[in-house]
Amino acid sequence: MSGALLAATLRDPAQATGYDAPTWNALIAAARAEQLIGTLAHRLDGQGISEAAQRILTDARASTDQGRILALWEAEACRRALVTLNVPVVLLKGTAYVAADMSAGQGRMIGDLDILVPRDRIETVEHALIEAGWEWVKPDPYDDAYYRQWMHELPPLIHRERDRMIDVHHTILPLTAQITPDADAMIRDSVTLANGLRVLNPQDMICHAVAHLLADGDLAGGMRNLWDIHCMLSGFGTQGLEERARLHGLHRHVRRAARLANALYGTAIPQDWRTRDSVDALFKKRLLARDGWGQVRPKWVEHGFFIRSHWLRMPPAMLARHLWTKWRKGHRPN
Amino acid sequence: MRHVFAVRIGPVGFRVGSDWRAPVAALEHLYRDYPKPDDDIPDFSVRLFAARFWRRFVRPSVMIGGDYYLPDAAPLPLRLGLLAAEMGMNLQMALAQRRYLLLHASAVERDGRALVMTGMSGAGKSTLAALLMTRGWRLMGDEFALVDPATGLVHGFPRLISLKNQAIGVMEAACPDGRFGPLQPDTPKGDIRHLVPHARAIQAMRDPAKPALILFPGFGHAADERPVLPGEAFVRLTQASTNFVAMGETGFDVLTSLVKNTPARAIDYPDTETALAMVERLWSEIV
Numbered sequence: 001m002s003g004a005l006l007a008a009t010l011r012d013p014a015q016a017t018g019y020d021a022p023t024w025n026a027l028i029a030a031a032r033a034e035q036l037i038g039t040l041a042h043r044l045d046g047q048g049i050s051e052a053a054q055r056i057l058t059d060a061r062a063s064t065d066q067g068r069i070l071a072l073w074e075a076e077a078c079r080r081a082l083v084t085l086n087v088p089v090v091l092l093k094g095t096a097y098v099a100a101d102m103s104a105g106q107g108r109m110i111g112d113l114d115i116l117v118p119r120d121r122i123e124t125v126e127h128a129l130i131e132a133g134w135e136w137v138k139p140d141p142y143d144d145a146y147y148r149q150w151m152h153e154l155p156p157l158i159h160r161e162r163d164r165m166i167d168v169h170h171t172i173l174p175l176t177a178q179i180t181p182d183a184d185a186m187i188r189d190s191v192t193l194a195n196g197l198r199v200l201n202p203q204d205m206i207c208h209a210v211a212h213l214l215a216d217g218d219l220a221g222g223m224r225n226l227w228d229i230h231c232m233l234s235g236f237g238t239q240g241l242e243e244r245a246r247l248h249g250l251h252r253h254v255r256r257a258a259r260l261a262n263a264l265y266g267t268a269i270p271q272d273w274r275t276r277d278s279v280d281a282l283f284k285k286r287l288l289a290r291d292g293w294g295q296v297r298p299k300w301v302e303h304g305f306f307i308r309s310h311w312l313r314m315p316p317a318m319l320a321r322h323l324w325t326k327w328r329k330g331h332r333p334n
Numbered sequence: 335m336r337h338v339f340a341v342r343i344g345p346v347g348f349r350v351g352s353d354w355r356a357p358v359a360a361l362e363h364l365y366r367d368y369p370k371p372d373d374d375i376p377d378f379s380v381r382l383f384a385a386r387f388w389r390r391f392v393r394p395s396v397m398i399g400g401d402y403y404l405p406d407a408a409p410l411p412l413r414l415g416l417l418a419a420e421m422g423m424n425l426q427m428a429l430a431q432r433r434y435l436l437l438h439a440s441a442v443e444r445d446g447r448a449l450v451m452t453g454m455s456g457a458g459k460s461t462l463a464a465l466l467m468t469r470g471w472r473l474m475g476d477e478f479a480l481v482d483p484a485t486g487l488v489h490g491f492p493r494l495i496s497l498k499n500q501a502i503g504v505m506e507a508a509c510p511d512g513r514f515g516p517l518q519p520d521t522p523k524g525d526i527r528h529l530v531p532h533a534r535a536i537q538a539m540r541d542p543a544k545p546a547l548i549l550f551p552g553f554g555h556a557a558d559e560r561p562v563l564p565g566e567a568f569v570r571l572t573q574a575s576t577n578f579v580a581m582g583e584t585g586f587d588v589l590t591s592l593v594k595n596t597p598a599r600a601i602d603y604p605d606t607e608t609a610l611a612m613v614e615r616l617w618s619e620i621v
Contacts, residue, residue: 052347053373063580070582
């Protein structure tokens with residue numbers, strides 16, 4: 001499976017010098033599907049590899065370098081829109097990694113701008129963004145109401161000129177999830193950058209990445225999220241991490257993520273964290289489920305985790321009502 | 335994937351994987367004189383697949399996927415499998431090409447110099463390029479022209495020429511011994527028939543050319559011609575480029591130098607004979 005090939009290559013770039021054409025083709029397809037092609041290009045920098053493969057990786061680097069410029073510019077546009085409100089604005093995920101110049105940001109693809117603001121100021125923030133040219137994406141009243149009542153973020157907004165999305169969070173997991181991380185503590189203990197924007201402190205950054213990977217969503221694109229976690233665990237270490245994770249109710253998830261990062265990418269983790277867990281194998285199977293064309297295989301693993309993601313998000317009665325509403329609106333699962 | 339085809343078009347390598355034999359067989363036949371990707375490592379993968387397993391067999395319909403894809407793209411019936419493959423390859427170029435500034439334009443070459451023609455769908459850029467090919471020009475491409483940021487040269491992308499509706503009859507008459515693909519009626523864009531470019535276009539497809547003239551043709555009006563100043567050419571070419579924005583400063587620099595250094599003309603024409611005469615006259619005056 002090409003997921004395992006991608007993980008092994010990121011872990012040990014030197015082995016790529018011996019790859020034949022079919023191996024390269026599987027590797028590139030998997031890296032593109034997992035949005036890790038820019039990261040792969042950085043990792044393979046300086047390795048003597050075939051010219052055709054090198055060209056593809058050079059293009060990927062140029063593309064993610066440009067993405068970095070756009071992401072930072074979008075953060076700056078957001079800063080300008082909110083600067084007079086005197087609200088702490090915390091950058092999350094990819095934009096935070098490049099703004100703080102972390103190794104997780106090297107070659108990383110960045111889509112939307114994600115920010116975290118205090119929940120009691122979210123309406124003020126929303127109005128200021130709309131004043132500055134952002135617009136709602138979801139015209140559907142059910143979706144809009146659902147976001148506002150149950151989600152950890154506003155319905156996505158898109159800027160009408162730059163065509164870039166912003167997700168405004170007030171916490172890091174849906175309100176319906178069983179776990180309630182301490183968003184106030186995250187904002188209070190965040191780190192201010194030179195331009196006045198903030199990023200989470202190292203432990204909270206790891207907790208957020210872990211929550212995003214293991215406590216929410218269906219693990220689609222999970223290899224990249226786990227790579228982020230690998231880079232942060234390697235750069236920040238695990239000092240104080242368990243205690244902080246416990247505050248957010250994420251300590252078991254952090255341990256699992258650390259074990260998975262260790263298994264896939266060889267991340268250094270404390271000896272007493274290296275316990276055996278029978279469910280890890282299932283997560284590994286989902287994370288690495290790519291064939292030589294970048295398709296998710298086997299399909300049942302994908303479906304299983306898709307169902308799990310809904311189970312994590314909603315209590316059963318609510319889930320039933322949600323699925324019924326979506327079905328009536330013509331939505332069908334793939 | 336069960337069936338696989340690989341090809342290089344201009345400087346770009348592709349592999350196409352398919353759940354069905356038929357699209358790959360059609361590609362193998364029409365692209366038989368083309369080379370394989372460099373080092374057998376294609377730049378892009380295209381996948382033609384059934385949305386559900388049983389749709390391979392029952393009313394088979396082809397989903398277009400690949401390294402890059404549009405999430406809401408509608409499937410095509412299997413009889414249009416060749417078209418689906420071509421669309422899949424074009425999609426990779428439109429969404430993900432970053433090595434070259436990609437212009438939605440046709441291009442032909444003579445004496446190492448390129449004539450680039452761009453315009454709205456229906457302006458005739460594809461038909462004019464195909465007709466010029468039959469009159470001694472080297473076809474560089476009927477759909478995309480690739481501008482190299484490092485050199486400013488135009489690289490060709492001579493995929494199968496995609497003839498639509500009336501252009502099919504025009505080219506069957508102009509190119510009686512040409513190698514045509516099967517007629518594909520009732521596609522989302524009307525009737526389509528592919529034409530294999532001349533052997534010379536395929537043999538020389540790696541050779542770039544210096545851009546010498548940019549034309550903006552418009553079909554259906556009395557013959558007319560006017561110069562297009564660099565500012566207008568710039569704006570019109572940004573609209574004709576799929577990756578101008580994505581390439582950032584590099585894209586801006588390469589397009590700026592293209593319009594500064596290349597004369598541009600807009601021509602209106604009532605019929606293709608008039609257009610071809612105008613092209614030849616302009617070429618001899620300007621180049």
